Amino acid sequence: MAAVLDSEGAGGLDGCEGMWSFAAFDEAEEAVLLSRDRFGEKPLHLYRDTEGLYFASEIKTLVALIGRRLEPDTDHLLRYMTNSYKSLYKEPHSFFKGVEELPPATTLRINADGSEQLGRYWTPELVQQEDMTVEEAVTGVRDRLLRGVEIRLRADVPIAFCMSGGIDSVSLVSIAKRIFGYDVHGYTILNTDRRYEELEMVEHAVSELGIRHDFLPLTTDGFISGLRTLTQYHDAPVYTLSYYAHWRLMEAIAADGYRISVSGT
Structure with a gap:
């Protein structure tokens, strides 16, 4: 990231892939x-x-910098209590007055004189290709998915995999195991509510792929203290x-020594 900023400036961010929030100081200017x-995905x-x-x-870091509580x-808290997550991100509000988030895919430059410049380095575009065939669409999605998994397997430490019975996480696990030969260790929350339980599908995927796997039973023990x-x-x-x-689930993964996990969400 530092090399990109040094050679291309903020315009080079469009060529970067991944999650980040950062502050870079230009000493010359x-x-x-x-x-x-x-x-x-990363807050700022x-x-x-x-x-x-x-x-x-983090808000707690802002509090430490400002030197007083926020x-x-x-009003935003009441909106959340009424509409839950549906109240979030509709407007630039946070749960603390005066706090806002830098919008996704943007940069904010603060100059030496205190002036600010807000810029956007990427904007999603919907481009329809009417002549694309089904085969081309399937190949395009497959190639991009394979490349996405390949990039995320580049790590200096072992990677764990969050695994449900859904197509997203099973696809990622399958690609990592069958295409790239990765020693996959999957983790799944074991839900006793039959409306959400996916045990049969998970066990089938684990058996077919031959991966290491652990279930985490979901209980109400310590729920209030954990929520706090x-x-x-x-x-x-x-x-x-x-x-x-x-x-x-992240607690269980961390307890086994993993610091990075791949998830379909």
């Missing part, structure tokens, strides 16, 4: 460049007051209960 990945919070602009990837945005801990991590309410279940 005494300017700071903030940036966030295409889909806003902003706060302005009479002293200047503060930025951080005031909750009760997760809220503290996020500095915000837990958006959906699936976040809680996924966090428990």
